Amino acid sequence: MNDDQTVGLTSQQVSALHKSHGWNELPQTAGPSALRILLRQFTNVLVVILVIAAAIAFVAGERIDTIAIGVVIFLNGALGFVQEWRAENALHALRNMLSPQATVLRNGRQLQIPARDLVPGDIILVATGDRVPADAALIEQTALSADESALTGESVPVSKDSDDATILMGTNIVEGRGMARVTDIGTQTQFGEIALLTGSVIPRQTHMQQQLGQLARQLGAAALMIGAGVMLLGLLYGRPATEMFMTAISLAVAMVPEGLPAVVTITIALGAAALVRQHALTRRLQAIEALGAASVICTDKTGTLTENKMTATRIWTPQEQYQITGTGYDPAGYIAAGQAKRRASNDPLLAQLLAVCAGCNNATLQHDRTGWTMIGSPTEGALITLAYKGWAPLPDPENILDERPFNSDRKRMSVLRQTADGPQVFTKGAPEKLRDLCSEILGPDGPVPLTDAGRAEIDAAYTALAENGHRVIALATAPAPDGILREEGLVFLGLVGIIDPPRPEIPDAVAQAHSAGARIIMITGDSPVTAKAIAQSVGLQPDWVITHDALAAMSDADLADGLAQDMLIARAQPADKMRIVSLLQKQGQIVAMTGDGVNDAPALEQADIGIAMGIRGTDVAKDAADLVLLDDNFATIIAAMREGRRQFDNLRKFVRYLLSSNAGEVVAILCNILIGGPLIFLATQILWMNLITDGLTAVALGLEKPEPGQMKDPPRKINAPVLGWSGFAMIAVFGVYTGLCSLWIFWQLLPVDETLARTAAFTAMVAFEKFSVFAFRSLRSPCWKIGLLSNPFLLLALVVTLGAQVAAVYWPPLQSLLHTTALGWAEWQMIGLFCLPLILLPELIKTIRITGDSNGT
Structure with missing residues (x-):
């Protein structure tokens, strides 16, 4: 070797090269910053509408409305941020791609340095188990193989012989050792060049995001047009401008489901948390639904x-065929011929084959509290595990007399070992190569000449194993009384079929x-x-x-x-x-x-x-x-697909639920305006319904379990709407019923007292929305079929929200905030009477429809 190959670079050379080439690192890929994650929580169209609504309320001097909407905006952003930030932190804990250290020769000394300090021209040393820290040209190597699947997708280790004398950043050394000179670092490496292309694709919105965005824009536009139209109509009829402005705000607030962004975020975040327990980490919340x-x-x-663990599952010899149980590198399985278990101790022919599996092998098995691990080539790992399963004695690592490593030209490996019977050659390799080096084949009573018929039999067995997806290794041996490793005149022992099992x-x-x-x-x-x-x-x-x-x-x-x-x-x-x-x-x-x-x-x-x-x-x-x-x-x-379908189904349920609630409020307000009555709902009361009572119920609705047969439905079409005609029809029916019933109660009590009438209508609308939720629990089956108690979160939400409404009617602080007054028994009876059809009729219709479907009608 030249002097620089034994001395390496000097400190002065390294310093100069750092100035001209920089550091061995890639552009930061640590994911989006905290600020970016936070800001993208507010790009949702519905959230933008909420911000506009809060601004209008602020300009109108409605501080309570402004604060209420602001709290919703904050909670929605905080929930989405926390989930995605936690996912990024968990991903950061998984990051371990590039070797943090490198073994290098500098100033004539072998040093361990941070991999980022490498410069072109550095001499690095790599061995089994190392991760290559930079692109480098091999100076010398011994049986070196690298796993380059991270770059090429090819799972088979690549032998680094004369035809391929380079090692690449980010790949793993699975066998051998070598010395190499660094040629490229950082973004100049193949790894780095590809990493720079990663951001070239424009991020795509999921189809649900697109549909919800479209729905939000439609609702926002409708709210602005109807609000403006109502205000203009009122002014033309001579109604006070202040009253009509507040009416328009109330109507606009009623049309927009303020709680929807938070409900969507909470529901998906809870689903993402559940998926972590099933070993899936969600980096972008909407990906689950997609x-x-x-x-x-x-x-x-x-x-x-x-399994990504090469496993020997078949052995073929001229006398016997063996099956091997177990998976991976855990030697807990056994070898069997037919129904009989076999070991090296009770099967002499098998013992010779297993001796080659163990003796012509550089892999090792290690056991700790977490189980068995393998160090070395996956193929050799499968063979050493096979030797363990057959209880073959493991050779002394000190008795190796000579070795010829595997390379892509020879396609074989040979080891000369000192055994109790004298020096012995152990050879393994590709069947088509090894067969031609054998003059004999092991028979029941010892080696016999290998004839053309015997070679044809080997070829047929090889083909049969290969056609079943096995990687086939041939094994041979021969005595070497003169102590010289010769790869000729070998005795063919058999074939081992290795596969990465499903x-x-x-x-x-x-x-x-x-x-x-x-x-x-x-x-x-x-x-x-x-x-x-x-x-x-x-x-x-x-x-x-x-x-x-x-x-x-x-x-x-x-x-x-x-x-x-x-x-x-x-x-x-x-x-x-x-x-x-x-x-x-x-x-x-x-x-x-x-x-x-x-x-x-x-x-x-x-x-x-x-x-x-x-x-x-x-x-x-x-x-x-x-x-x-x-x-x-x-x-x-x-599992993630099942969760995504559950989420979309539940999304459709709570979108219909929330919009039907909003539709009832809009119907009541519009009809009341046409009649010429005073405000039926105040803006604060609408926000209470949309955010507090409806929001919590919708979240609980989002926790419904998957419906039976959900994974038997075909994927929804790319342009499938969140609502569809059936959804709009359902919203319209519930909206008209709840709106008109609330309006009737309001006008029945208006002659008695306006505050009492408004409180009764307000409470009636809350009650209607709570009792109608049962109709939305399943879009296909009645409640009795999916189980009345199957969603305890919904029952808890109903208790809490109805309790909150009772507090709004009777607790002085909330009475002051919401402008309510206490209701008497007569008012509650009136409300309860209109609630009954909301529970019974939808379930009756579903039952009739199911009965009709089962009868073919």
């Missing part, structure tokens, strides 16, 4: 559908996704054969299996036609994900996309719902995502 509408889920294979809960999750009408497209860096085998094992039956090369040759029009089928994309590149997401969205699909690598970030941002892996995902992927899976499990996506 996932409930997903029509296509594009998912990785490795670690999402599978998670046990995935088939059920896939079935639920299909039942919910969501298509699943697997996009993986693995081979088509392996990918298809895993897909079929979890219940995916792709109509079309295509690789990156074929995909790249297709036009967008042809690919769009293909995306209408169930597709599996193998050997995929991260850029393929971005293209697929865009084409699916052009077809009107709502797309959820999973990803973990840096190259996945643009696709995660482009997707309607970007889903990053919390365990193996890069920081850049997590920053681009809306949802982070803390357990990297596809089944968690389905």
